Amino acid sequence: MDEAAAGPQAEARVRTGDALRFAFGTLTVVPVRVTRWDRAAARGGMAAAPLVGVVIGAGAGAVGAGLHAAGASALLAAVGAVAVPAVLTRGLHLDGLADTADGLGSGKPPAQALDIMKRSDIGPFGVVTLTLVLLAQVAALAACYGHGWVYGFTSAVAGAVAGRAAMTLAARRGVPAARPGGLGAAVAGVLPARTAWAVAAGCAGLAAVAGSGFHGLTWLRLLLAVAVAVTAAEVLLRRCRARFGGVTGDVFGALCETAATAALLVLSLR
Template structure:
């Protein structure tokens, strides 16, 4: 339960009190991160699906589904994405780039990145809701799981923290690689299984979405480790949004 509390208490604004803040709790929390993503994704899909089923239109449903995770995290991951973009876009050495990321304002790279990512998410969900409320709701749920799976994979041992303090340092390197990949395999199988009722094509598409999201986050993670010397809380946020967006894009391909 300490792991579940850690996952929901740090990754959402749901009223869950984190009772332990040590490496053991952080490890368990990162292993349970996809569950927090599933809850947020189901909430997003429920609202978007309801609006779509009630005839509000695919675009409004897509906007609502995009808004729910942002509200239930107080924009935590979107803020991390913007700060990471500013740090990477600055072209500065690691120490200076990390200082830029700690500032409270958002620079031009962050603004443009946020705009493009949110537009991509809304565009894909609009397409999926246009195919039916269930398609859109399932897409939102898969994106939620995949986004938080990226955090589990980024917290594995061998990935250093860029700073000695902060959330990034608290969770970096806490998860044994075998456990991280095991959770990844479970998420892949669970998401793919959600398409069994629609045939082999849906199974492959949903599985590919998880793999595509994880791959997109892996590319960003490698670049951030090379540029910053490790991960930070902002980088974790950037990884989550990157993975969720990449998963949605894969879901839209060929539809």
């Protein structure tokens, strides 16, 4: 192959690498070096966010499956599975959920609500929301592992992917940043709306394919789980846009946890 032909392919590989480094470097604690911090890298990184969900979900599902295979109860397997995303993200998305809850529940004007979200402490709204969401995730995954480790593993992956698909959608054009700095401003509006929705639809389709290996209408339940997750995140996104004027890094985290929880709740009703 001559250099002229190899050049575009090499450039494409670099762009893919930059996108993946951006995605894993900003959404996880995986020690990758983010070589580009610009809108192009952010665009690729947010489009690749569901791939981060696959890795995190697989880790969570594997821990839960390992505990289940070792004789642990479904509840303990679920606790282990829920702990993995918190560790792999250093609690970033959970912190964003708590901060967003405090901002929404404060009743303050947008600027003051955003200041509340920037504080390092967690208020009562954040504590209650965080507690209920974690309890819901553990309870839902416990029900999933109650149907066997394979279904539990699949559910953990589906929930993690759905959460990151919600982040991809929140990075579409037309969704502004609430303030000029931070991760929210870096990724707000980087994706064409058509691309963002195509990624979300692809995640739902792949979830249905994963569910086709089970009996009955499990494929449909997995498809609905992603659809419900995205819908729940969109409701929260609409509320945050009306309340704060746009998105922040905390809002992205809240959307991820909301979507993941909604997906797990649907999957637990098998």
